[in-house]
Amino acid sequence: MSTAAGYITRQKRFRGVPVLTPIGRLVTALLVFIGGMVELFLATVSGIFHSIVDIRLGAVERRVALMDFLEVVRQMQVVSWGAFWIAIITVSSSGMVIAMETVQQLKNFGMAQAFLGGGVAYATFREMAPVLTAVVATASVASSMTAQIASMKVTEQIDAIRAMGVDPIRYLVIPRVVAMTIMIPVLAVVADYCGVAGGFVIASSHQIAISTYTNSIYQVVALQDFTGGIIKAFVFGIFISLTACLRGMRSSGGAAGVGKATISSVVTCIILIYLFDTILTAALWPS
Amino acid sequence: MFKANSNNEPAASGSRPGARSRDAARSRDAAPGVLEPAGDQPSETGRDAGPAGAKPAAPKTHKANGASENGSSADQSSKKADERKPPSPEDGAKDKDKDAVPSPARIEGLTTKDREALDKKLDQPDDGNAPLDERDLRMVIIRNLLFRRGERVILRDINLDVSLGTLLAVMGMSGCGKSTLLKLIGGLEKPNQGQIIIAGHNIAEMPERELDRQRQNMGFVFQGAALFDYMNVYENVAFGLRRHTALPEKEIKKIVADKLALVGLEGTETLLPAELSGGMQKRVGLARAIAAEPPPTILLYDEPTAGLDPIMTAVINDLILRVRDELKVTSIVVTHDMGSLMMADQVAMIHNGIIEALGSPGELLATSNPVVEQFIHGHAEGPIDVGNVSAEL
Numbered sequence: 001m002s003t004a005a006g007y008i009t010r011q012k013r014f015r016g017v018p019v020l021t022p023i024g025r026l027v028t029a030l031l032v033f034i035g036g037m038v039e040l041f042l043a044t045v046s047g048i049f050h051s052i053v054d055i056r057l058g059a060v061e062r063r064v065a066l067m068d069f070l071e072v073v074r075q076m077q078v079v080s081w082g083a084f085w086i087a088i089i090t091v092s093s094s095g096m097v098i099a100m101e102t103v104q105q106l107k108n109f110g111m112a113q114a115f116l117g118g119g120v121a122y123a124t125f126r127e128m129a130p131v132l133t134a135v136v137a138t139a140s141v142a143s144s145m146t147a148q149i150a151s152m153k154v155t156e157q158i159d160a161i162r163a164m165g166v167d168p169i170r171y172l173v174i175p176r177v178v179a180m181t182i183m184i185p186v187l188a189v190v191a192d193y194c195g196v197a198g199g200f201v202i203a204s205s206h207q208i209a210i211s212t213y214t215n216s217i218y219q220v221v222a223l224q225d226f227t228g229g230i231i232k233a234f235v236f237g238i239f240i241s242l243t244a245c246l247r248g249m250r251s252s253g254g255a256a257g258v259g260k261a262t263i264s265s266v267v268t269c270i271i272l273i274y275l276f277d278t279i280l281t282a283a284l285w286p287s
Numbered sequence: 288m289f290k291a292n293s294n295n296e297p298a299a300s301g302s303r304p305g306a307r308s309r310d311a312a313r314s315r316d317a318a319p320g321v322l323e324p325a326g327d328q329p330s331e332t333g334r335d336a337g338p339a340g341a342k343p344a345a346p347k348t349h350k351a352n353g354a355s356e357n358g359s360s361a362d363q364s365s366k367k368a369d370e371r372k373p374p375s376p377e378d379g380a381k382d383k384d385k386d387a388v389p390s391p392a393r394i395e396g397l398t399t400k401d402r403e404a405l406d407k408k409l410d411q412p413d414d415g416n417a418p419l420d421e422r423d424l425r426m427v428i429i430r431n432l433l434f435r436r437g438e439r440v441i442l443r444d445i446n447l448d449v450s451l452g453t454l455l456a457v458m459g460m461s462g463c464g465k466s467t468l469l470k471l472i473g474g475l476e477k478p479n480q481g482q483i484i485i486a487g488h489n490i491a492e493m494p495e496r497e498l499d500r501q502r503q504n505m506g507f508v509f510q511g512a513a514l515f516d517y518m519n520v521y522e523n524v525a526f527g528l529r530r531h532t533a534l535p536e537k538e539i540k541k542i543v544a545d546k547l548a549l550v551g552l553e554g555t556e557t558l559l560p561a562e563l564s565g566g567m568q569k570r571v572g573l574a575r576a577i578a579a580e581p582p583p584t585i586l587l588y589d590e591p592t593a594g595l596d597p598i599m600t601a602v603i604n605d606l607i608l609r610v611r612d613e614l615k616v617t618s619i620v621v622t623h624d625m626g627s628l629m630m631a632d633q634v635a636m637i638h639n640g641i642i643e644a645l646g647s648p649g650e651l652l653a654t655s656n657p658v659v660e661q662f663i664h665g666h667a668e669g670p671i672d673v674g675n676v677s678a679e680l
Contacts, residue, residue, distance in 0.1 A: 059533035067529065156513040159475050163507035163587075164527045164575075165499040 033268070036246050037239075040169070044177050044242070047170045068175060075179030082141040083187055087133045091191035094128045095120050095198030103206050112206065117213035118220020120199030121192075125221060125229045126285070129191040130184075131277055134236035137184055138269040142244035145176055146265035149248025150258040158249065168249070177241040184237030185230045192229065228284040235276055240269045426451045426585060426617040427472060432481035434467060441467050443640045445481070449633075454611055454618040456631035456648075458662065460671060463637045465621040466510070469587050472619060473507050474498045486584060503531055506576030506583040506616075510590045512568035514560040514575070520547070521556035524575045532580050546574040549613075550606055566599035570606065577610060586610065588620040592627060604630055625663075636662065638671065 051068055054061040098120050106112040106119070149172060152158050161168045196217065203213050244265050251261035432445035441464045449455045457465050470476045471483060474490045483491045490501055514523050524543045528534060534542075547553055550570040560568055569591055576586060588607065592600040604626050611618050620627055628634050629648045636644040636651070636659055644651055644659045651659055661669030 060531065063533055064530055152515075155511060155516075156509045157515055159470070160507065160509060160513040160515070162475055162499075163473055163502055163505070163509075164530070165501075165503035166527075166530050167495070167499060 033246075036250065037242055040173065040242055040246050040249075041238075043169045044174055047167065047174050048178070051170065051174070068170065071171075071175040072178045075175045076183050078144075079137065079141050079179050079183040080187070082144065083133065083137040083183075084190070086136045086140060087187050087191050088194045090132045090136055091124065091129050091195040092198035094132060095124055095195035096202050098123050098128070098195075099199040099202035103202060107206070113208060113212050113216070115216055115220065116203050116206075116208060117196070117199065117216030119216075120203075121196050121217040121221045122225060124195030124199070125192055125225045126281070127229075127277070128195055129188045130229045130232040130236060131273060133188045133191050133233060134184060134240060134273045135270060137180070137187070137237075138240055138266055138273065141180070142240045142269050143262050143266050145241070145244040146248040146251075147258055147262045149245060150251035150261040153249060153251050154254050154257055173242075173245045173249075176245055177238065180241035181234060181237040184240070185233040188229060188233035192226070224284070228280075231284060232277065232280050235280060236273055239272045239276065243269050243272060426486055427619070428482070428484040429472070430482040430484070432468075432471065432483065433479045434464070434471060434476065435479050440640055442471075442478075442637070445642060447635065447642065447645070449617055449619060451617055452611070452615050453632040454607070454620065454630065456628045456634045457619065457621045457637065458623060458628060458634060459637035459643075460662070464640060465637055466589050468637065469507075469589050469619060469621050472585075473505055473587050474502055475507075503527075503579065504584050506579065506586045508569070508572045508576050508586065508588045508591050510593055512560070512565075512572035514563075514568055514571055516560050518559075519556065520552070520558050520560070520563070520571050523560070523571060524578045526575065527579050534580060542578055542580065543574075546578045547571075549577070549610070550574045551602070566595050566602070569595070569603060573603075573606060573610070577614060577616075582614045582616070584616060586616045586618045588618065588622070590621055590623070592622065592624045600624055600626060638662075 051065055055065050099116060102119055103112055103116055106115055149158075152172075158168050158172070161171055200210065200213050204210070247261045247265035247268065251257045253260070427447070427449035429445055429447040432442055433440070434442040445468065447455075457468060459465050467476065471478055472485070474483075474485075474493070478491050481491060482489050485501060486504070488501060490498060493501065514520075515526065518526070521540075521543055524546055525539050528539045528542060532539075543556070544553070547555065550573055552567060552570055552574065555563070555567070555571070560571070563571065573591070577583060586607075591607065592603050595603065604624070607618060607620065607627070608630055610616060620631065622628065628651075631648055633646060634644075634648050634651050635642050638658050644654065644656055646654075652663060654660060657670045660666075661671050
């Protein structure tokens with residue numbers, strides 16, 4: 001009897017504090033998101049393939065391909081306007097901070113001359129430039145993409161695109177994905193130089209000559225550190241743009257839905273950036 | 288549920304379905320066009336019809352009489368469209384030999400076997416070389432449509448035919464599925480079951496790439512116009528022409544100017560949608576929908592007059608009629624506006640997910656179906672449940 005009463009009491013307590021429901025919802029949401037990303041990625045790749053292959057079909061297809069190419073260029077401009085200066089400032093600052101944090105420690109060991117430049121460049125090429133560029137692009141460009149596509153969704157503009165026989169993936173998603181995939185690595189390369197330059201500003205204040213600084217870079221940093229960072233930026237570009245477009249196309253509920261989609265897009269992108277940063281660091285530079 | 292108050296004569300074997308329905312019409316006791324509730328009368332075309340599902344028994348489809356007498360096209364289809372007149376009992380004998388037949392689902396007295404045979408004929412693939420038959424005169428054929436959103440059934444047992452060049456108005460309570468039906472016809476949603484045959488092609492099972500090609504023959508005017516807000520009026524109207532044709536920009540400019548002139552918006556090419564009034568946006572939306580080369584064969588309007596003043600409403604209604612007459616398009620209009628309903632060739636009312644009534648505007652106005660009556664006359668009290676609006680504040 002007391003066992004039965006205890007069992008009933010325990011059931012009531014668990015009924016009042018559901019544990020499995022939010023976990024179940026989270027897992028479901030995660031699976032839905034992953035499924036959507038895979039579907040959108042495959043649709044994007046298929047659309048790019050058809051855009052190229054269909055050129056041979058006729059004048060109409062060639063014209064559409066040209067329009068799509070011009071839209072890619074336009075989106076590349078949008079990405080660069082949105083992220084260029086912020087990326088430069090951010091990564092330059094991070095180069096300076098790395099230099100500031102490490103110069104005194106290296107001096108204590110008498111290694112500032114030999115390793116400061118290399119240390120700043122190593123951290124910048126492998127981590128700071130690709131990750132911070134991606135984060136900055138998320139905040140400025142991806143959020144804007146999501147907001148634009150989401151507002152098109154809630155005002156039926158995407159339905160209007162479909163109603164006119166135009167594939168919204170081809171018209172909206174592909175230019176943005178291609179533009180981000182190209183521009184994030186480009187910005188990361190620019191950011192690499194800016195980060196190293198920022199480190200030099202601090203180095204020069206500690207009487208380290210530029211030749212010493214750059215020699216340190218050549219001694220410490222390998223080519224695969226630089227290329228690995230570009231590969232990271234490339235992967236980030238794909239995921240950021242796909243996430244931004246997916247969140248936008250799945251939004252609903254008017255203006256509130258647009259806001260919700262934008263926040264969700266930024267949060268998801270940042271989580272994905274750091275998740276893939278970890279995975280790619282382990283994969284590109286196994287210890 | 289409506290059906291004409293008639294004697295359901297059994298189908299004579301070998302006789303044409305079209306002739307049977309016209310014979311049935313001639314034998315009606317009620318005045319032509321007056322609809323009576325089905326009551327307890329059993330009918331193969333009634334709601335309780337067996338496995339075929341609910342098929343509304345209603346008068347045969349009205350053919351368009353708005354087609355121009357000066358049909359310029361030499362082809363057979365436009366000639367036949369021009370020859371169509373509103374049906375009358377006196378035409379029954381003449382109509383007997385015509386190829387055109389109304390929808391099998393709406394022919395009274397047709398046996399299940401004959402209906403299935405006709406349906407099977409309609410399901411045969413169109414190789415493009417088939418002689419003009421009854422299918423060509425029905426631009427939109429919907430059979431046994433079911434659409435669910437999650438667990439909620441939005442539309443069920445929808446059977447509808449829309450003839451070439453006619454204007455069908457769809458009315459119903461807010462949230463009853465009118466816009467959903469329009470999106471299903473436009474291929475923007477996929478039904479859970481059923482067929483949607485547009486000009487001989489079943490779009491319900493078509494892959495998306497092929498559906499894109501089919502949609503190039505349709506125009507869709509959205510409730511909020513859905514103009515692309517980052518493009519000006521010219522770019523909005525030229526959008527479809529640039530994506531689907533190889534016309535030089537000079538030609539596109541001419542077509543855009545013509546379409547804007549048709550809707551009374553000459554000189555607005557450089558304006559952005561945010562700079563236009565609601566009525567102007569709807570007219571640009573209409574111009575965009577018809578700016579195709581060749582022009583669309585079907586136009587779908589989702590509450591084109593919603594939120595507009597009475598004068599602009601009349602302007603939009605006139606434009607819809609003018610576009611139908613000049614471009615010979617089949618038009619389907621979702622609307623609450625009585626003016627739009629009255630100008631239609633036939634009106635369908637959706638209630639509780641099914642087609643509650645289908646007939647000419649006059650027939651629906653004269654009906655004694657309480658659901659239709661409550662809706663048309665705007666009574667708060669009636670069989671349509673609008674919630675407890677009479678509760679004290």
